[in-house]
Amino acid sequence: MRNRNLPQAHCGQGHRVSSPCALIRVAVMGLMAVVMSAGAGVAAAAETPTEAVKRTIAEVMHILGNEELRQPSRAAERRQEIEQVVRHRVSYEEMSKRSLGLRWYELSLPERQEFVDLFVELSRDTFAGKINAYTDEQIAYLSEERAENMAEVRTILSGRKTDTRLDFRLADRFGNWRVYDVVIDGASIVGNYRAQFTSLIREVSYAGLLERLRAKALVVKAFERPAAP
DSSP states (O other), rough: OOOOOOOOOOGGGGGGGTTTTTTHHHHHHOOOOOOGGGTTTTHHHHHHHHHHHHHHHHHHHHHTTTTTTGSGGHHHHHHHHHHHHHHHOOOOHHHHHHHHGGGGGOOHHHHHHHHHHHHHHHHHHHHHHHHHOOOOOEEEEEEEEEEEEEEEEEEEOOOOOEEEEEEEEEEEEEEEEEEEEETTTTTHHHHHHHEEEEEEEEHHHHHHHHHHHHHHHTTOOOOOOOOOO
């Protein structure tokens, strides 16, 4: 029976985060990229979406390849450094809005902020603590497509045993390209969350969904509010 206690992100072919594909999800969350955070200035605004993805991947790979941070005693520090990269490069507001769907437009501004905060905790816990191995995957950039202030960067992550298609969807937010979705072998992370949130709202109401997200947040250590997109 399907567990509805908490929304879970899925990889392609229906795997849960806790499955062997969790490493791919970790890579996805770590590779989800846009330009450097707001303090990056004019140089950041000049980057294309593909350049933004490449720049952030290089930063994440540097952390993953740090031999000292691979020591078991520094696993928490390694995870925190990955989180620092991710939290400034993802538009959690855009991701939350698209994951919640039409219900988002019925919320007041404080209600929207509460949902974004809870969504950050949910997303963070999806990959936190799961980067204990790295198998030297290589990423190839296939193409970039833009339409006004939106873009999609298509890539392939090649591992020792399998290749994974990763398509990064980004939005231009005040001159900064920020990720709002990643499509893994044709499966959208946002689309998956939206389907589960819609099902839970239908089953237990929006208030019930919030209760479950709050309960989830209680078991995750404090996570500072993301910067405004």
